[in-house]
Amino acid sequence: xxxxxxxxxxxxxxxxxxxxxxxxxxxxxxxxxxxxxxxxxxxxxxxxxxxxxxxxxxxxxxxxxxxxxxxxxxxxxxxxxxxxxxxxxxxxxxxxxxxxxxxxxxxxxxxxxxxxxxxxxxxxxxxxxxxxxxxxxxxxxxxxxxxxxxxxxxxxxxxxxxxxxxxxxxxxxxxxxxxxxxxxxxxxxxxxxxxxxxxxxxxxxxxxxxxxxxxxxxxxxxxxxxxxxxxxxxxxxxxxxxxxxxxxxxxxxxxxxxxxxxxxxxxxxxxxxxxxxxxxxxxxxxxxxxxxxxxxxxxxxxxxxxxxxxxxx
Numbered sequence: 001x002x003x004x005x006x007x008x009x010x011x012x013x014x015x016x017x018x019x020x021x022x023x024x025x026x027x028x029x030x031x032x033x034x035x036x037x038x039x040x041x042x043x044x045x046x047x048x049x050x051x052x053x054x055x056x057x058x059x060x061x062x063x064x065x066x067x068x069x070x071x072x073x074x075x076x077x078x079x080x081x082x083x084x085x086x087x088x089x090x091x092x093x094x095x096x097x098x099x100x101x102x103x104x105x106x107x108x109x110x111x112x113x114x115x116x117x118x119x120x121x122x123x124x125x126x127x128x129x130x131x132x133x134x135x136x137x138x139x140x141x142x143x144x145x146x147x148x149x150x151x152x153x154x155x156x157x158x159x160x161x162x163x164x165x166x167x168x169x170x171x172x173x174x175x176x177x178x179x180x181x182x183x184x185x186x187x188x189x190x191x192x193x194x195x196x197x198x199x200x201x202x203x204x205x206x207x208x209x210x211x212x213x214x215x216x217x218x219x220x221x222x223x224x225x226x227x228x229x230x231x232x233x234x235x236x237x238x239x240x241x242x243x244x245x246x247x248x249x250x251x252x253x254x255x256x257x258x259x260x261x262x263x264x265x266x267x268x269x270x271x272x273x274x275x276x277x278x279x280x281x282x283x284x285x286x287x288x289x290x291x292x293x294x295x296x297x298x299x300x301x302x303x304x305x306x307x308x309x310x311x312x313x
Contacts (some may be wrong), residue, residue, distance in 0.1 A: 019098075020144050020264075022056055027142040027179065028267050029055040030227070035190045035272035043287035047133050054137035055144075072145045074107035075154035076208045084208075089201050091115075105217055109151065110200045113142050117196050117278055129290040139278075140271040146203045147267040153211035158218070166218050173249045174260045183261045191273035192280055203270060210259065217255045218258030225251060228258030229266075 011079075021026065030052040035045045044051060061068040079087040088094040089113040093106075094103055116139050123131040148165050150156045158166035194201045222230065225248055232245035243276060244252075279285070 022176040025055040025141055025144055026052045028144045031185055031268045032271035035187050043290055046291055050133050051137050051265050055141055055182040056140040058138050059110050070104045070108045071112040073151040074109045076152050077154050078106045082209055087233040089197055109123050109146055110204045113195055113200050121281045124279050124285055136275055139274050143271045143274055144267045149207045149210040151216045152204050152208035163218055173244050177246055177249050177255055187268040190276035193273050193277040220257050239281045
């Protein structure tokens with residue numbers, strides 16, 4: 001039954017309404033591989049198709065696992081105003097101030113990312129190739145979500161300000177239209193994160209502060225844009241669908257000062273930083289030996305995992 005539901009979600013439901021979308025999440029994970037040091041890149045590059053294809057697994061789980069949803073966002077404005085000093089950064093302290101139900105209601109993204117880092121570190125220590133890759137793909141997804149301003153804002157889809165659809169416009173439409181034409185993708189080499197908790201909250205707070213700009217600039221562009229040119233029809237999966245026009249998406253992208261590009265590049269770098277830090281905290285185990293065991297290959301998001309290339313010794 002779960003497989004049937006998942007298949008339905010993959011073919012019928014609008015995943016891009018909740019995340020960077022297939023294109024951006026997969027691009028973030030794929031390019032993060034090339035920011036890794038030589039000791040890591042051979043293993044990750046050998047499995048780059050898996051890392052890329054499974055970048056959206058976390059979104060697919062939202063439709064079949066109730067607990068998954070809150071892991072992708074935090075409505076941090078529920079807890080006051082920046083810098084939200086009264087909101088504990090520690091999960092246990094946060095539970096002490098608020099109930100677990102309250103935290104889950106308003107999102108647990110930064111706390112969950114920290115938990116995932118502990119899991120990835122353990123997977124490196126144990127030399128568990130399959131788990132390393134699964135967790136790496138998921139961490140890339142959550143790191144990407146943390147860089148989206150509307151994932152750190154209760155007005156996550158403009159539903160409170162008459163801007164319904166802005167979520168998909170910012171994190172799906174603009175990357176799909178602009179990324180391969182104008183984005184630089186110069187993310188830099190991975191660096192060690194001295195304090196994962198502080199680093200993660202810094203990302204989330206940056207996103208939270210940027211949320212007002214995301215909403216305000218769309219209002220300005222919308223008010224000054226000819227109503228008949230804001231939307232256009234295009235074919236997707238053989239169907240004619242209504243979407244923001246290329247001209248409107250470009251105008252909004254420019255009005256934001258290339259914010260989408262900057263946050264996407266930052267997400268690529270952060271993803272590589274998380275992977276590198278988990279590996280370093282595990283004692284920098286040699287990953288070459290994992291290439292002599294299993295290499296996971298998966299070239300299509302809906303395909304089943306296949307374990308191939310096993311060699312003896």
